[in-house]
Each structure stands twice: as structure tokens, then as C-alpha cells.
Amino acid sequence: MFAIGQASRQSGVNIETIRYYEREGIVPAPGRSAAGRRLYSTEEIAMLRFVRRCRDLGFPISVIKTFLSLSGQDDRRCAEVKILADDHLSQISAKIETLTRLQDALANLSRNCDAGTAACPMLEALMQDGFGADEAG
Amino acid sequence: MFAIGQASRQSGVNIETIRYYEREGIVPAPGRSAAGRRLYSTEEIAMLRFVRRCRDLGFPISVIKTFLSLSGQDDRRCAEVKILADDHLSQISAKIETLTRLQDALANLSRNCDAGTAACPMLEALMQDGFGADEAG
DNA sequence: TCTAATTCCTGTAGCCACTACAGGAGCAAG
């Protein structure tokens, strides 16, 4: 059995985050020593590692909870897991698309700045029908 | 002068968000009617629209505050704007890279599931040195 | 055996950028 610090080092999950997961019922509460300190088994540490891997893949906690409940079942409900994963995958793809469009838009705005004119073309573009210094002058 | 609902519709900023921006000092507090209702000028609405455009481009509020303070100045400090924008741009690029790697990893995991074996290969992979049903059996 | 450093405990507050109420007041149209 391991103290929380060791569990943290072995699982890669921050100590405060481990306690947070316990509070939120994402992982079950471990046993305690006589003095009230948390004691983790290797299985419990593996579970923390699992949560971390899922988080690294960007899965939200709600989905990870479902994974954990499915992982207890005999066939592990592969179809359900796949649906959740593919859904997440498409969300990631959508995010990439959005960001790529942002990237383009920003790069365009930034390029205009290279001229180095007096009034910043970037702010001008963003203001368009403005509120800036132009109004006053 | 326009009530907050109209300002919201014209700027594309949610009513609650407008009040939030005011509370946080992101935009100045507008005048009020005799009954205490907010009244916005077209310049103030343009400013809300500016904030929204920046948010749409993913700029954090802190940077937008800087933009707004720079936009009051005569030369609009183009160089500073450009630095902030390019910094943001590189953060976006980094995020895209991360997500693309995630996308690959997830797609790989999901592909394995197509076999439709009894134990879900995806959960297996994520558990690896596990805590799941295997332990018990 | 004492001490100092480290680890652990609980509980609360903060982060970001909103969003969603509750509970009440004003205001415009029929």
C-alpha cells in the first residue's frame, strides 16, 4: 500500500487532483491508515493512471466516468466505448478546423501590420465601424 | 441611445455577458435612464462588437483589455498589437498540433475496436497494467 | 530522544469566461 505522494508519482496525477477525483466520486475513496492517511493499492493507482491517460486524450470527466463503469463489465461494452471515442474524435476534428480558420484570419490581420502605417491596420479592421481615435479627429 | 437588449442584438454579445464585461471593467459603464436602465451609444455598441470579434478570434480578455487601451492612442502602437497577435497565433498553432496528435492517437485506438472482440481493445490499451475485470478472473 | 524537514490532512477560495437562475421592478401594447 502506498501513500498519496507515491500514488501521485506512480500515476502521474497531481496530489491535489487525486483528492479532487475522490471528492467528485470519479475514483473510489481508498482505505486509510490508523492516523487517517490515504493508502492506495496498485489497482487503485492503475485506475488513476487510466484516468490520466484519458484526460491526456482530452476526454471529459463525464465520459471517463462512463468508461470506468463500463470497464467493470465482462465484455466491456466495446460498442459503447467506441461511440464515445468517435464522438470525442469528431469534436477534436471540429476544434482543429475552427482553430485552423482562426489561424488563417489572424495571420492575415498580422500580415497587414508589417506595412507599419500610423494607424494599426489590425485594430482598424477589428473596429471597422469604430469607437477609436478616428471618431474624435 | 439603446437599451441593453438592442445593444446585445447589434453587437452580438449576450446580455448577461455585457453586464459581466461592465462588472469586470472590460468596457466602461454606460449611462442610465431615469429608471436606472443602461443606455448605450452607437460607439459603446461598436466597442462591444470589437470585444466580440476579438473573442471570436480567441483572444483572452486580458489581451483585449490591452487592445482597448492601445486603441485610444494616436498611433495605436501597431508593434505592440502585432506582438500580442503573433503570440496568440503561435499558441493557436501549438494547440492545433497537440490536437492533431490526439486525433491520431484516438483514431488508432478506435480502429482497433472495429474487430469487435469480447474485451474492448481500447479500454485494454488505456488500462494496460490494469484494474479491470481481468484482475478478478 | 530530540529536532527539522517533509508529507499528509481538511476546508476554502481562485482560475477563465461566461451562463443561469431568483426575485423583483418597469414599460409598452391591447
Added chain:
DNA sequence: CTTGCTCCTGTAGTGGCTACAGGAATTAGA
């Protein structure tokens, strides 16, 4: 005069942590 819309303030919730404060226990070394 009523109905329904808009507006007000203030507070709490979202997600997923992270960072304290203030105290107790454990461990390593002298």
C-alpha cells in the same frame, strides 16, 4: 388594467483543476 416582455441586482454554477491556510503526523539524521 392586464399580459408579457424587458430590465435590474446579486449570487451560484460550469469544468477541471490549482493554491493556499493552518494544523497533525511521519521520517531521517544528530
